[in-house]
Amino acid sequence: MRYAVLDLPLESIHNAAFRGAEMVRCAGDQGKYWEMRDHLFSNPQAIAQPTSHAAAVQLDAKRFDACVASGKFDADIRKDMEQAEAAGVQGTPSFFLAVPDPATGRLKAVRFITGAQPFANFKAMIDAALGGQ
16 A cells, blocks of 8 residues: 545635645655644644744744745645546545556555544555455
8 A cells, every 4th residue: 555645725715725735845845744734734724924833843944934935836736636636536635545456557546535534444444455456
C-alpha cells in the first residue's frame, strides 16, 4: 500500500484553504509538512498570519514567508484539485484504496472511502483489498 496526499482546499467553505495548502507545501520544503498540516488543522482560523505558524513549527520564517509569497506551489495545488475533481472527490477527507492491476501494472482503485473513519474500518478495508489480489 502507498499513502499519497492530494491537496483539495475547499475554498467555498473556507476562503483561506488555498493559502493553507500553500503554507503546508512551503513547510514541506523545510521538512515540516506534517507538522504544519497538523498545526493548521488545529488552528484553522489563524491562517492569515503565516509567520506565526512558521514559528510554531520551528521554520526559517524568512524562507517560509518568501515561499508562500512566491506562489511556488500554486500550479501543483490546482493540479491536485483537478485530479480530485476528476476522480469524483467532493469533500475531505476522502480516500481511495487501490491495488496493482496485473495486466497493466497501474494502480486500480477498488474502494472509495469518504469521511473520517476509525482505524479498525481502514484496517478491515485494506485487508479485504489486499486479500482480493
